[in-house]
Amino acid sequence: MAVNLDRFAQGLPDPQDAEVMAYCEGCGREIYEGEDVYVVDGVILHAEWDCLYQYIDPEFMTVEEALGLEAKK
Numbered sequence: 001m002a003v004n005l006d007r008f009a010q011g012l013p014d015p016q017d018a019e020v021m022a023y024c025e026g027c028g029r030e031i032y033e034g035e036d037v038y039v040v041d042g043v044i045l046h047a048e049w050d051c052l053y054q055y056i057d058p059e060f061m062t063v064e065e066a067l068g069l070e071a072k073k
């Protein structure tokens with residue numbers, strides 16, 4: 001008897017068939033069932049650096065600027 005393993009050979013499930021479980025607060029795209037996620041203070045993000053970075057959106061500056069200090073010249 002033949003066993004159809006096609007659905008196991010594809011790796012990730014077809015997005016058309018996967019159920020949308022949540023939306024990523026970083027990139028805004030759908031998060032499908034079975035996907036890995038990051039959770040930051042209850043906010044769900046794809047388990048990807050880009051999504052985490054987009055959500056946190058850190059400012060880049062010197063430590064003196066961050067502390068409100070004038071950099072010594």
Ligand SMILES: [Zn+2]
Binds near residue numbers: 024045
């Ligand atoms: Zn995302």
